Amino acid sequence: xxxxxxxxxxxxxxxxxxxxxxxxxxxxxxxLYWYRQALGxxxxxxxxxxxxxxxxxxxxxxxxxxxxxxxxxISTLTIQRTEQRDSAMYRCASSPPSPxxxxxxxxxxxxxxxxx
Amino acid sequence: xxxVEQSPQSLHVQEGDSTNFTCSFPSSxxxxxxxxxxxxxKSPEALFVxxxxxxxxKKGRISATxxxxxxxxxxxIKGSQPEDSAxxxxxxxxxxxxxxxxxxxxxxxxxxxx
Numbered sequence: 001x002x003x004x005x006x007x008x009x010x011x012x013x014x015x016x017x018x019x020x021x022x023x024x025x026x027x028x029x030x031x032l033y034w035y036r037q038a039l040g041x042x043x044x045x046x047x048x049x050x051x052x053x054x055x056x057x058x059x060x061x062x063x064x065x066x067x068x069x070x071x072x073x074i075s076t077l078t079i080q081r082t083e084q085r086d087s088a089m090y091r092c093a094s095s096p097p098s099p100x101x102x103x104x105x106x107x108x109x110x111x112x113x114x115x116x
Numbered sequence: 117x118x119x120v121e122q123s124p125q126s127l128h129v130q131e132g133d134s135t136n137f138t139c140s141f142p143s144s145x146x147x148x149x150x151x152x153x154x155x156x157x158k159s160p161e162a163l164f165v166x167x168x169x170x171x172x173x174k175k176g177r178i179s180a181t182x183x184x185x186x187x188x189x190x191x192x193i194k195g196s197q198p199e200d201s202a203x204x205x206x207x208x209x210x211x212x213x214x215x216x217x218x219x220x221x222x223x224x225x226x227x228x229x230x
Contacts, residue, residue, distance in 0.1 A: 004159075031216055042205045042220030043160065056215050091159065095216070104150065104162035105218070 002026070004108035006092050012114045013082055021077045021111045025094030032075050033093040033105060034067055043091055043107075049075060082115045089113075118142060118210055122221035129196050130229050136192040137224040139206030143187035148209040150218060151180055151191055155202045163191075163204075196228040 005024045013019050025032050031050050035043035045059040051072040060066070064082075069075040079086055091110040095103035121140045129135050141149065148167045152160040164173040169184040177194045193200055203225045207218035 033216075033218075035220075040156075042154075042203075042207070042223050045217055045219065048216060050216075056217050058217070103216075104165045106162070107159035109159055 004092055004094050004106055006090075006108040006111050008111060009109060010112045010114075012116060015082060015084060015115055017082055018078065018080045019082055019113065021079075021090050021092075021113070023075045023077070023092030023094075023108060025073065025075070025092070026096075026106055028096065029094035029106070030072075030097045031095045031103065031105075032069055033095075034075070034077050035091045035093065037089040037091055037110070039089075046077070079113075082113075084115045087113055087115045118208065118219040120206065120208060120219050120221040122204075122206055122224050124224060125222070126225040126227070128227045128229060131196060131198060133196050133228075134192065134194045135196055135226065136190050137204065137226075139189045139191070139208075139221055141187050141189075141206070141208040141219075141221075142210055143184060145210045145212035146184045146187070146208065147211055147213050149182055149184075149189050150207040150209070151189070152205040152207065152220075153202050154205055154223065160205060191224075193226070196226070198228045198230050201226055201228045 033048040034046040037043045047057040049069040064080045067077045089110045092108045093105035095105045151163040154160040166182040171182040180191045182189045203223040205223045207220040
């Protein structure tokens with residue numbers, strides 16, 4: 001079946017512009033996670049959803065970052081007034097229902113964001 | 117901020133060697149420990165999710181153990197092959213079960229020379 005998909009795969013934007021990154025999780029997966037990954041580093045947690053409810057947004061760096069998942073499926077991560085330091089790989093992951101552990105996470109291919 | 121340490125940062129082994137590396141994490145509020153395999157330019161791929169102290173999981177030549185009381189997990193690779201070359205990431209969940217947030221370590225970069 002289809003895995004987690006993200007779009008666009010690459011985004012180059014000018015400083016000050018807003019960007020919206022999209023994640024389409026695996027069908028039936030309840031939980032959806034957003035991460036930011038710097039070159040050569042492990043993913044850094046940003047936020048996650050169970051269904052449409054945002055459960056934890058403690059990793060969002062500041063109020064320019066927001067995320068939504070209005071119908072409990074596709075999610076959008078929005079960065080307003082982008083800055084060069086926002087340049088990174090943004091990864092989305094989803095996991096199936098698993099009350100015990102949250103379940104293993106299936107990662108998408110990521111969106112490489114470059115702010116010039 | 118959760119302190120997750122992985123060691124070594126990198127290692128090189130010869131094909132056929134067995135190897136292991138460590139993930140250390142706080143034992144307080146431990147709920148689960150995830151291991152992922154990540155090849156650069158690809159997405160991280162789940163290896164194991166472990167929850168119980170003393171847990172041991174195995175997938176082919178790769179296995180992992182878990183000690184939740186002292187806060188560490190070992191990942192073992194038996195008879196390393198060049199295709200095992202990747203970064204191995206661990207990620208504990210120390211929420212006590214209240215949420216699914218993972219904190220990833222910086223990883224151990226394994227290079228297996230043919």
